[in-house]
Amino acid sequence: MRSIQSRLTLLFFSITLAAVGVVYFYVAPSLETNLRNQRLSALAVSAAQFSGPLQHALGSSVSKPVVDRQVRQAADRASLRVTLLGISRGTLGLATYTIADSQAVGGVSKLRFGVAEAAARTSHSATGTEAGPGGQVGEAAQPLFFRNKPARVAVFSAPLTDVASNGALIRRRIQEAGAIALLLAILAGYAVSRALSLRVKRLEQTAGRVAAGDFSARFPVDSEDELGQLARALDDMQHQLADLLPGRVPGADPGRGARRRDPPPVRRPGAPAGRSPGSAGHRPAGPEPAGGRLAGASPGANRPLGAGQGGGVGVHPRALPAFLPPAASAAPGADLDGLRS
Numbered sequence: 001m002r003s004i005q006s007r008l009t010l011l012f013f014s015i016t017l018a019a020v021g022v023v024y025f026y027v028a029p030s031l032e033t034n035l036r037n038q039r040l041s042a043l044a045v046s047a048a049q050f051s052g053p054l055q056h057a058l059g060s061s062v063s064k065p066v067v068d069r070q071v072r073q074a075a076d077r078a079s080l081r082v083t084l085l086g087i088s089r090g091t092l093g094l095a096t097y098t099i100a101d102s103q104a105v106g107g108v109s110k111l112r113f114g115v116a117e118a119a120a121r122t123s124h125s126a127t128g129t130e131a132g133p134g135g136q137v138g139e140a141a142q143p144l145f146f147r148n149k150p151a152r153v154a155v156f157s158a159p160l161t162d163v164a165s166n167g168a169l170i171r172r173r174i175q176e177a178g179a180i181a182l183l184l185a186i187l188a189g190y191a192v193s194r195a196l197s198l199r200v201k202r203l204e205q206t207a208g209r210v211a212a213g214d215f216s217a218r219f220p221v222d223s224e225d226e227l228g229q230l231a232r233a234l235d236d237m238q239h240q241l242a243d244l245l246p247g248r249v250p251g252a253d254p255g256r257g258a259r260r261r262d263p264p265p266v267r268r269p270g271a272p273a274g275r276s277p278g279s280a281g282h283r284p285a286g287p288e289p290a291g292g293r294l295a296g297a298s299p300g301a302n303r304p305l306g307a308g309q310g311g312g313v314g315v316h317p318r319a320l321p322a323f324l325p326p327a328a329s330a331a332p333g334a335d336l337d338g339l340r341s
Contacts (some may be wrong), residue, residue: 012189020178032167075102
């Protein structure tokens with residue numbers, strides 16, 4: 001994970017995986033909940049709309065066949081399952097019991113119909129779900145009043161298997177789309193990171209050539225983004241280095257630096273301009289004194305270099321003629337008489 005290419009690919013994959021996870025674990029359940037709530041709202045509207053004929057089934061004078069027929073008619077109109085429940089109030093509190101059912105066979109009688117008790121207690125319609133033999137069942141309870149009191153409760157119910165199947169279908173589609181998105185994210189991340197890494201590699205190779213002394217190398221400026229601006233800055237720096245070090249040649253050893261130049265010789269006071277004392281071909285005017293070049297030197301020339309007048313400091317080594325060997329200039333106190341030979 002040290003390369004930019006691997007890190008960018010992993011970043012693209014992580015972002016896509018996080019987005020797919022949010023959609024799968026948050027959006028899909030909330031969407032299924034919204035579908036369930038919409039279905040319960042539709043049940044509540046149907047209960048309020050088709051429970052009117054059941055109002056005539058109230059009273060002890062109505063026979064059981066008439067009540068059953070009215071319940072089945074309401075169920076046919078609403079295309080739902082309708083259950084009519086009575087309300088009993090005793091020492092144990094409010095309870096409901098089944099009077100008629102549009103589908104006596106089918107397992108509905110095994111349901112508790114908790115929404116019926118809620119509607120009887122609050123005198124308002126109520127909705128809810130409970131687990132049935134075939135899955136979740138949606139219920140909408142509508143209270144029926146007799147003498148301004150809830151006397152019966154009509155429950156309109158329908159299975160929510162279609163909502164569950166739709167939710168499962170949505171989650172399956174999210175999984176499929178997420179797998180495709182992750183694959184595309186890996187490919188896109190690899191392509192983008194590879195393009196960036198290649199541009200960085202070109203800059204690195206050019207910098208290596210410049211470091212080796214090849215000032216003919218140019219940094220490629222192929223865009224106006226941050227890498228392009230960096231390449232332009234490096235190219236400007238390369239031009240300045242080429243101007244400062246004109247003696248460098250392609251392939252030169254980077255450890256040698258610029259060409260070494262000898263320091264200019266020191267000219268003694270009174271020496272003529274042009275050739276410096278001690279340089280090749282220099283001869284003082286007039287005949288050469290007997291005994292060699294040092295014969296005409298000052299009387300103090302034969303004394304040790306480190307001794308001056310009264311034991312003071314002698315001639316500075318840099319003021320010596322250039323033909324003297326290094327030992328004479330490096331060793332203070334050396335005797336010049338040994339140089340005559």
